[in-house]
Amino acid sequence: MSSLWPELERVLGEVQKPARYIGCEDGMIVPTHRPDKAAWLLIYPDTYEVGLPNQGLQILYEIINERPDAVAERAYAPWTDMADVLRSNGLPLFSLDSHRPASDFDILAFNLSSELVYTNLLECLDLAGVPLHADERTSDDALVIIGGHCAYNPEPLADFVDAAVLGDGEEVVSEITEVVRDWKASGRGSRHDVLRELSRLDGVYLPSMYDAEYDGDTLVAVTPRMDGVPAVVEKRTIADLADWPYPKNQLVPLTEVVHDRLNVEVFRGCTRGCRFCQAGMITRPVRERPAEQVRTMVADGLRRTGYDEVALTSLSTADFSGIEEVVAAAVSDDACGQVSVSLPSLRVDAFTVGIAAEIQRARRTGLTFAPEAGTWRMRQVINKLINEEDLYGAVESAFSQGWRRVKLYFLTGLPTETDEDTLAILELARRCIEVGRKYHSSPTVTVSLGGFVPKPFTPFQWFGQNTEVELRRKIGLLRDEIRNGGRTYNGVKLKWHDARASVVEGLFSRGDRRLGPVIEDVWRNGGVFQEWSEHFDIALWEDAMVRQGLSLDSYVYRHRTEHEVLPWDHLSAGLHRDFLWQDWRDALDELGLEDCRWIPCYDCGACTGYGIEHVVASATPPAGGSQGTGQGTDHRNGADTAVPVTLTARPRVTVGTGS
Amino acid sequence: MRLRIRFAKLGKVRFTSHRDVARIWERALRKAALPVAYSEGFSPRPKLSFGLALSTGFESHAEYLDIQLKEQDGGEAAPWDRTTADDMARRLDEALPVGIDVLAVAPTDRGGDSLQQAVVSCTWAIDIDDLDTEQAAEQVARLLAAEQIVVERERKGRIVCEDIRHQVLALDVSEATETGVRLLADLGTQPRALRPEELLAAMDPSLEARSVCRMHQWMLQEDARVEPLTVDAVPAPLAEVRA
Numbered sequence A: 001m002s003s004l005w006p007e008l009e010r011v012l013g014e015v016q017k018p019a020r021y022i023g024c025e026d027g028m029i030v031p032t033h034r035p036d037k038a039a040w041l042l043i044y045p046d047t048y049e050v051g052l053p054n055q056g057l058q059i060l061y062e063i064i065n066e067r068p069d070a071v072a073e074r075a076y077a078p079w080t081d082m083a084d085v086l087r088s089n090g091l092p093l094f095s096l097d098s099h100r101p102a103s104d105f106d107i108l109a110f111n112l113s114s115e116l117v118y119t120n121l122l123e124c125l126d127l128a129g130v131p132l133h134a135d136e137r138t139s140d141d142a143l144v145i146i147g148g149h150c151a152y153n154p155e156p157l158a159d160f161v162d163a164a165v166l167g168d169g170e171e172v173v174s175e176i177t178e179v180v181r182d183w184k185a186s187g188r189g190s191r192h193d194v195l196r197e198l199s200r201l202d203g204v205y206l207p208s209m210y211d212a213e214y215d216g217d218t219l220v221a222v223t224p225r226m227d228g229v230p231a232v233v234e235k236r237t238i239a240d241l242a243d244w245p246y247p248k249n250q251l252v253p254l255t256e257v258v259h260d261r262l263n264v265e266v267f268r269g270c271t272r273g274c275r276f277c278q279a280g281m282i283t284r285p286v287r288e289r290p291a292e293q294v295r296t297m298v299a300d301g302l303r304r305t306g307y308d309e310v311a312l313t314s315l316s317t318a319d320f321s322g323i324e325e326v327v328a329a330a331v332s333d334d335a336c337g338q339v340s341v342s343l344p345s346l347r348v349d350a351f352t353v354g355i356a357a358e359i360q361r362a363r364r365t366g367l368t369f370a371p372e373a374g375t376w377r378m379r380q381v382i383n384k385l386i387n388e389e390d391l392y393g394a395v396e397s398a399f400s401q402g403w404r405r406v407k408l409y410f411l412t413g414l415p416t417e418t419d420e421d422t423l424a425i426l427e428l429a430r431r432c433i434e435v436g437r438k439y440h441s442s443p444t445v446t447v448s449l450g451g452f453v454p455k456p457f458t459p460f461q462w463f464g465q466n467t468e469v470e471l472r473r474k475i476g477l478l479r480d481e482i483r484n485g486g487r488t489y490n491g492v493k494l495k496w497h498d499a500r501a502s503v504v505e506g507l508f509s510r511g512d513r514r515l516g517p518v519i520e521d522v523w524r525n526g527g528v529f530q531e532w533s534e535h536f537d538i539a540l541w542e543d544a545m546v547r548q549g550l551s552l553d554s555y556v557y558r559h560r561t562e563h564e565v566l567p568w569d570h571l572s573a574g575l576h577r578d579f580l581w582q583d584w585r586d587a588l589d590e591l592g593l594e595d596c597r598w599i600p601c602y603d604c605g606a607c608t609g610y611g612i613e614h615v616v617a618s619a620t621p622p623a624g625g626s627q628g629t630g631q632g633t634d635h636r637n638g639a640d641t642a643v644p645v646t647l648t649a650r651p652r653v654t655v656g657t658g659s
Numbered sequence B: 001m002r003l004r005i006r007f008a009k010l011g012k013v014r015f016t017s018h019r020d021v022a023r024i025w026e027r028a029l030r031k032a033a034l035p036v037a038y039s040e041g042f043s044p045r046p047k048l049s050f051g052l053a054l055s056t057g058f059e060s061h062a063e064y065l066d067i068q069l070k071e072q073d074g075g076e077a078a079p080w081d082r083t084t085a086d087d088m089a090r091r092l093d094e095a096l097p098v099g100i101d102v103l104a105v106a107p108t109d110r111g112g113d114s115l116q117q118a119v120v121s122c123t124w125a126i127d128i129d130d131l132d133t134e135q136a137a138e139q140v141a142r143l144l145a146a147e148q149i150v151v152e153r154e155r156k157g158r159i160v161c162e163d164i165r166h167q168v169l170a171l172d173v174s175e176a177t178e179t180g181v182r183l184l185a186d187l188g189t190q191p192r193a194l195r196p197e198e199l200l201a202a203m204d205p206s207l208e209a210r211s212v213c214r215m216h217q218w219m220l221q222e223d224a225r226v227e228p229l230t231v232d233a234v235p236a237p238l239a240e241v242r243a
């Protein structure tokens, strides 16, 4: 079908920010569709501003378009005003690259990075004209595939998606392309056949080929329905990032987006081993990009895009071997003019701030650190091994080099957390202010507080999330302390994440197939863009749960037991279940675990299971800072000071109302 | 040296905002490696000044931008000729998105009024659907015959009544289009620009523009009206230079 642009052009005057829908980015590809090519529509189910910079999507966009037998275009969730305009004009979801209707594509592939966008996925399917339920689709309908971190527990979406892809997408998109291309060439025979072919690919999970069995309310097994379908689907991991220098032509949008700068991924994976961090656990092992390739990608990227800022991205960029040389090369490349380099994830130590000071040529407004917890005890539980000296050193370094604002990220609702741990957050902030006063008259420290949500494939996957009431109580504790503290906390600002949103994230993070109707119910009642506070509505979710006869208590707040079947047990991120369980026990014993990048392997499974290993240029830990390198780790068994977590059922909690 | 650039904004890119266009130019100037002068301080900005803002969604054949270039060593500016101009226009065109097209480049006097202050009127091509030339001509005549055209306009958050008749400097039915009619209007910009949609509302509140294109901006030079920068061959309105 031809372009919808003439129709779209007539209605774009009616919506806010029409530039969201025009495409035209530098780096955009307008591919030629042909019947012998598999056509992918890559969809980020959030706004253009949030979705455009997504590197994962851009990488696949290029890899697919480089193939002679495939095309890829992009779409983002239309904002509510645009969705209304599309519906009232009888227009479908469309691609931005050539403004084709979604029905021109064979595959609708969604990148899911938050549970709160699940209803947007339904909204996009509906606007695309694809039946919501996978079992209602025919061979004329597109295949619906999901990827991204949320695909590691796709069970709540089992009703709606045809396939979930686990892990790195670089290789598997080509394998999927070949299956779909051949299916098209053979005249798009039975849908079951093409799905069956997809199920033979490593890393591709077809929910419809598995049965979930329950004993009363308890999930007892998820098992293949037929022979030849794997009992456990393993994730995909690319062995060497050097083979994948993508995106080669990062998209440069015409309108403002988040992270509006050149982004170069310097490594993937992280083995610091923070126990709350799903991203770290599921992306093991560490795979560094060769420093030379980083330099080329930075220099070429700046010249091509005209950006004056480059971010070196990873889960902890200061850990990159030879980080100093790489950033020095980036800032001194004269051809690129005045360039500022940013490290989106600073490690908490003075050494890292020193690098930041050298490279952040732009105004020094604020620096962000993530100590995550207020006491050393708590940080041992979560394995974020930052000494107070590291933090004060980092903060001192920042304030002394011109920064006036420091932002500190913390989690609350962590396993074994006591009020003492929570309140210690403010003590840290207060002492950071004290440090700052040595250099500025009114330094500020912003404490940003998130509610902890346990995620699959982490040692905390067995932990019962704090209730909404409890999270709010903890936030209240800090607010009261600041309010009653008089001048003690001058300069400390507190921000917090909506505890109700954490409840919904927690519900789907560890949910199972019975939650499909809940997502559909919320969507049917208008609940889209739930990750946006102006649209988020907890009542929609609570009402839907009641209508489905399901309880938040059992899904969100309940501790799981050692041998309980978890909804994602038939999927694998490479991590052995017994490794995770041992790490959970170690957490409760307040035992830190060193980074396996620089010491012998613990056999967590992420390398050993797939015959791969770390790709790290330097055999020694980075200079400066004790964080996670084992220096200063307290190896004594801390049982005498441990706060017990009851792993059996807790007293019932009341949720939601009356707080 | 100070350079003045005239550029078009046509097709899909017309849905970008004035701010977006400024950012697009900043990147394009870096890509084209033009020696733009930067402000001093902790966060240096390139020294650019844009003319009158164009509403998001409108097209234009007459957008302007002044750029301050770095002083050359010794203070001598490189000689300026046709080749320099063409070469610069080509480099910038390559760095700019489809639809933002450089029409002319030339050195301009340092000092003097800013573009915003100097421009006194703009010529607009306004396409309206479902209106034939006769109906349009009647409406135009009626509007031009009026001594006063009082409309409600918002000023600093308050609704005020203003006579806009003196800001309608010229109004003509230009031609029939496939789906309606094209008007050409010269509208005053001082002290505050009369917008094409305000003109339409004054003619008939039910009229809606299908597309609006700025064709010219005018300034006064010894009582003659001149463009800040002329293009050798003035393009046809709404030329098919679409993204």
Ligand code: SF4
Binding pocket: A271, A284, A285, A286, A596, A597, A600, A601, A602, A603, A604, A605, A606, A607, A608, A613, A614
């Ligand atoms: S398999 Fe060993 S080396 Fe690889 S991530 Fe796990 S513990 Fe580390």
